[in-house]
Amino acid sequence: MxxxxxxxxxxxxxxxxxxxxxxxxxxxGASHLSPVDARVGCYASGDKVVVIASSEEVEVGEVEGIRMLVGASVPQVFVALPQPTNYTTPPPTAQAGLMPPPPPTVGPRYVDGEVVLVDAREGRALGLPWAVLSDDPVRLAQRVEELAAASSQLESPRWAPGDYLKGEVAVPSPGKWYAVVVAVAEADSPIPANATVDCGVFLDLEAKVYPxxxxxxxxxxxxxxxxxxxxxxxxxxxxxxxxxxx
Amino acid sequence: MRLLEVLEEYLSVSLGRNVYAIPLGAFAASLGAGLFGLGAAVSQVALFPGKIPTNALSVSLIFSHLIFGLVAFSLAGILAGELRSEAAFHLSLPIRREEYAAAWLAAVAWVPVALEVISPLVPVAVLDPRLVTSVVVEPLVYRAVEDALVFGTMLWVALLKRKGFVTVYGLAVILLLPMLVGIALATTGAFTGQPTPLVRVLRDVLPASASAVGAWAPGPWWEPILVAGALAAVTQAGFVAWVGRRLEVT
CATH class of the missing domain: 1.10.287 (Helix Hairpins)
Incomplete structure (x- = not known):
């Protein structure tokens, strides 16, 4: 030898x-690099809830053989129905000196969800990320879809009430981007105007080796x-x- | 040039097919680098252009150290066996005793140390050669000087001519040393209070193991390289000198 x-x-x-x-x-699999701050807005209309979220501006560099991804996770939406008020008879728990029960909630089920990447310049023109807190989420969602440089459908385990949405989108090229999540959930019955809608979106930057x-x-x-x-x-x-x- | 030819000729006879342990070790070490933290390391560079984070590379280096530690003590075991039985035959060939010692130093210490540092970098270079310049050099040098010392001591144990001793010592320093360093530091309260002189000594003598268990001590970054490097040089030069002048073969 x-x-x-x-x-x-x-x-x-x-x-x-x-x-x-x-x-x-x-x-x-993908390596989680860092969470990305996001602004989230939830809007109820009829029996639908629209969840829309935008990340802060995300900047990614370039390494050969590495693909950067934005991962999105959307927990279930909570709709707290207004509690019936009866001033004549206090509820039994209050009589017993206990805290009143929490208001009844309903968990609408997701029917659609998408994560979209928008170029930073166009995103700034749209007013992202704060635009998600505007009054017209449907129009914003349509504009974002038109300007999308990349998009991916979010998946749910069973598309049943109480399920979450999860997915990821590949960043098409190095540069600055906004990640926008649009998810639609449907309740069994119309949601009262004075109901409280609670939602959240988690975004994080991931990377995967692609030889x-x-x-x-x-x-x-x-x-x-x-x-x-x-x-x-x-x-x-x-x-x-x-x-x-x- | 003659020295290289002599080393090659002697090792080709002495190691035979056992020399394949080195390429196989390199294969396992570079494969392990991909499994343990390569993706995270290079992705961090994409996100924050600059240096590959030290912690991501340290995991690959620990795996590489385990692999080449096993290779080194296996080869040191062959030396122990040879000294017990057929060293007189080898030394009757036209080879000086210093050359004989240098051949074993190359096989047990120099080549494994060089490869344990190079192997985890190969996947990085295959991915994108420009990334190699982003690698933080400090943990690589710490690992190299520490193992130059540790693998050098394996050769001294091989001089006892007992394969069993080499195996027990090799397994102890490769598998247990980081744990023993951690326990020694924990008993002195090094992780909770101010760094003690013991922490500094351990950091200087075993820099890679000390940093693997999270020990920190004040002092310049080059101090461990100087101390551990000097100890490694003394250990290896002492081995050559001992084999050259004092070793008795049967």
Missing amino acids: SALRAAGALTICLALGGFLALVAANKA GLNQALRSAYLAVAGILLILLDRVRSGREEWSTRA
């Missing part, structure tokens, strides 16, 4: 190990260098054998 042959085997092992490491990192052609080629170069070293060793030992015989 000569040093040249050992060096060749080492180079091949490093090439294979390096590429398989990237494949393993890809299979291991591509460039990475495969670099590994191949290294592996070929290793093979050449082994061939060189064979040529050298062949010549030594020949000169010994001669």
Whole structure:
């Protein structure tokens, strides 16, 4: 076992190990980098609740073979119905000296959800992120959809009452972006105007390794260098054998 | 040039197929780097252009240290076996005793130390070669000087000519050392109060293990490199000198 042959085997092992490491990192899933602050607005109309949220401006750099993602998680919407007031008879719990029960809530089920990326310049023109607290969320949602550079549907486990929404969208290119989440939930009956709607959206920046052609080629170069070293060793030992015989 | 040829010829006879442990170790170490923190490390660079965070690289380095620690004590075990049985034969060949010692230093200490640092960087270089310049050098150097010292001591244990001793010592320093350092620091209250002189000594002698358990002590960053590096040099030079002048072979 000569040093040249050992060096060749080492180079091949490093090439294979390096590429398989990237494949393993890809299979291991996305790495959570940092949470992103978001402004959230919830609006009830008829039997529907619209949840709309916008991130702060997010800036991402570029690394070859790495794809940046914005992950979105939308917990269930709570609708607290107004408590019936009866001034003549206090509720039994109040009579017993206990705290009154919380107001009855209903959990509408999500029917649709989307996370959208908007270029920072266009997002600023729309007034993001504060625009989500405006009075016309439907129009804002339509404008965001028109300007979307990338979008992805959010998924729910069963699309049943009490379920959450989850999903991610890939950032198309390095730069500054706004991530906007629009989700629609539906209740079984019309929601009273004086009901309290409580919702939230969590956004975070994630990254995933995606080995591509460039990475495969670099590994191949290294592996070929290793093979050449082994061939060189064979040529050298062949010549030594020949000169010994001669 | 002659020295390199002698080392190559001697090691090719002495190690034989066992030398494949080194490339296989490199394969495992670079693969482990991908599983333990490569994605997070390079993504942090995409998010905050600058340096790859130290903690992300440390995890890959610990894995690499475990792999090459096993390689080093396995090869040191071969030396122990050889000293017990056939060293006289090898030393009767045209090889000086210092060259014999240098060959084993290369196989047990220098090559594993170099590869345990290089292997986790290979996936980074394959991903994007520009990232290699973003790597924080400090943990790599700490790991290299500490293992140059630790692997050097394995050669001294091999001089006892008992494979069992080398195995027990190797497993202890590779697997238990960081835990023992942690316990030593915890018993002195190093994690709760002000850094004690013991913390500083441990940080200087075993910088990578001390930083792996979260010990911090005031002092310049190059101090551990100087102290552990000097100890490693003395250990290795002492090994060469001992083999050259005092070693008795049967």
